[in-house]
Amino acid sequence: MIDLILIDDEPSAIKSLKWEIESYCENVRIVDSFVNPGQAADYLRKNQVDCIFLDIEMPEMDGFQFLAMFPDRSFDVVITTAYDQYAIKAIKERALDYLLKPIDADDLKACLELVEKRKKQQSVEERLEKSLGKLISASNRQTGQKISISNDGKIIFLSPDDIVYCESDGNYCTIFLENRERIVITQKLKFMEEKLSGFHFFRIHNSYLINLSKVKEFHKTDEYVVLANAVKIPVSRNRKSTFLDKI
Numbered sequence: 001m002i003d004l005i006l007i008d009d010e011p012s013a014i015k016s017l018k019w020e021i022e023s024y025c026e027n028v029r030i031v032d033s034f035v036n037p038g039q040a041a042d043y044l045r046k047n048q049v050d051c052i053f054l055d056i057e058m059p060e061m062d063g064f065q066f067l068a069m070f071p072d073r074s075f076d077v078v079i080t081t082a083y084d085q086y087a088i089k090a091i092k093e094r095a096l097d098y099l100l101k102p103i104d105a106d107d108l109k110a111c112l113e114l115v116e117k118r119k120k121q122q123s124v125e126e127r128l129e130k131s132l133g134k135l136i137s138a139s140n141r142q143t144g145q146k147i148s149i150s151n152d153g154k155i156i157f158l159s160p161d162d163i164v165y166c167e168s169d170g171n172y173c174t175i176f177l178e179n180r181e182r183i184v185i186t187q188k189l190k191f192m193e194e195k196l197s198g199f200h201f202f203r204i205h206n207s208y209l210i211n212l213s214k215v216k217e218f219h220k221t222d223e224y225v226v227l228a229n230a231v232k233i234p235v236s237r238n239r240k241s242t243f244l245d246k247i
Contacts, residue, residue, distance in 0.1 A: 002115055003048075006033040007040045007066070008055040008080065017053060017080065017103065024105045025112045037066045044070065045170040051076040051096070051115045056086050067093050072152060074171070074186035076115050147195050149175075151185050160199040164229050166192045166209040178214075178229070202246050205236045212247055 008014050014033045021028055031049060034040035037058055044052070052075055056063040063079065064086075076096040079086065080103065090098050096118070097111040146157040158175070167174045168189035175183040175192065185191075193201070193209050200212045204225065210233055217226040223235045235243060 002028045002050045002112060002119060003031050004028065004051040004053060004115075005031055005040065005043065005049055006053045007037055007058075007063075008033075008053075009035050009037075009058040009060070010055075011035055013055065013080075013101065020103060020105060020108055021112070024109055027116060028112055037061050037063075041066065041069055044075070045172070048171055049075050050119050051078060051112075053078045053080050053099075055079075056081040056083065064089060064093060072172070072184050072186055076118060078111055078115075149183070149185060149195070151183060156183065160196055160201070160211070161213070163196070163201075163211055164214045164227050165211060165231070165233060168207040176229070176231070180229070202239075202243060204239055204243055205234050208233050215247060218244075218247070 006014050006017055008017070014035065018030055018033065021030060031047075032043060034043070037060055040052075054063045054066065054077055056079060058066075063081075067073075067077065077094070079090045079095045079098045080101060081098075082101040084100060087098050096114065099107055099111060146159050149156045149158060158177075162178050164176045164178055166189060167176065171186065171188060173185050173187050173189050173192055175185065177183070189203070189207070189209055193203055196209065201209055202212050203209045210225065210227065214228040215225050216228055218224075218235070219226070223237065223240065224232045225235060226232055
C-alpha cells in the first residue's frame with residue numbers, strides 16, 4: 001500500500017486528483033491533503049509517507065522552496081503542474097515524475113506503479129542492510145570499532161568514539177561528530193539509540209542521545225551537561241538519577 005499526501009493551493013485541483021487516484025489506482029491511500037504548504041511541511045516532519053504530489057505555483061511558497069526544506073527526504077516526489085517549463089528543475093530536484101494538468105489517467109497509473117516498484121525495491125534493500133548491520137554490530141561489539149548507517153544512498157561507517165551526541169527532529173536525526181561534521185539521517189532517534197546500545201551512550205533527554213565519555217561538566221542547579229564540544233544538553237529530570245549512576 002502506498003501512503004501519499006497531496007499539496008496544492010487549489011482545493012478543486014486536490015478534489016480532482018483525489019477522484020482520479022481513487023477511481024483508477026489500486027493499493028494507494030491518500031492519508032492527507034493540504035492547500036497550505038507550510039502545514040504540509042509540519043506534517044512531513046512528524047509523519048512518514050511514501051510519496052507526495054506537489055504543485056509548483058503556490059502563493060505562500062512554490063514547490064521548489066518547499067522541497068528545499070527536505071534536502072534528505074525519505075519520500076518520492078511527483079510534480080503536478082499546468083506548466084511544462086519546470087521539468088528540468090524538477091529533474092534536478094530528484095522528482096520521480098512530472099504530471100501535467102489536467103492529469104491523464106494512464107500517466108497517473110504508470111506513475112503510481114513506479115512509486116510502488118520503488119517502495120518494494122527499497123524494502124528489499126532495507127532488509128539486506130539490516131542483516132548487514134546486525135553482522136557488523138556483532139563484530140564491532142567485539143572489536144570496539146564501527147557502526148553502519150545508511151544515508152543518501154550509501155552506507156557510512158562511523159566510530160562510536162567520534163560521535164559526541166545525536167539530536168532528534170521528528171522523523172529525522174542529526175549526528176554531531178567530534179570534527180564538527182553533522183550527518184542528517186531519515187531515522188528517529190531510537191534508531192541511533194539501538195545502534196549504539198552496545199557502547200557508552202545514554203539517552204539523557206527525549207531529544208538527545210549523548211556519548212557519556214564526552215561529558216565534561218554536569219550543572220546540578222540548571223540540570224544540563226556540557227560536552228567536549230562545549231554544547232550544553234538538558235538532562236531530563238526522570239533520567240537524571242540513571243545518568244549519574246552511569247557516569
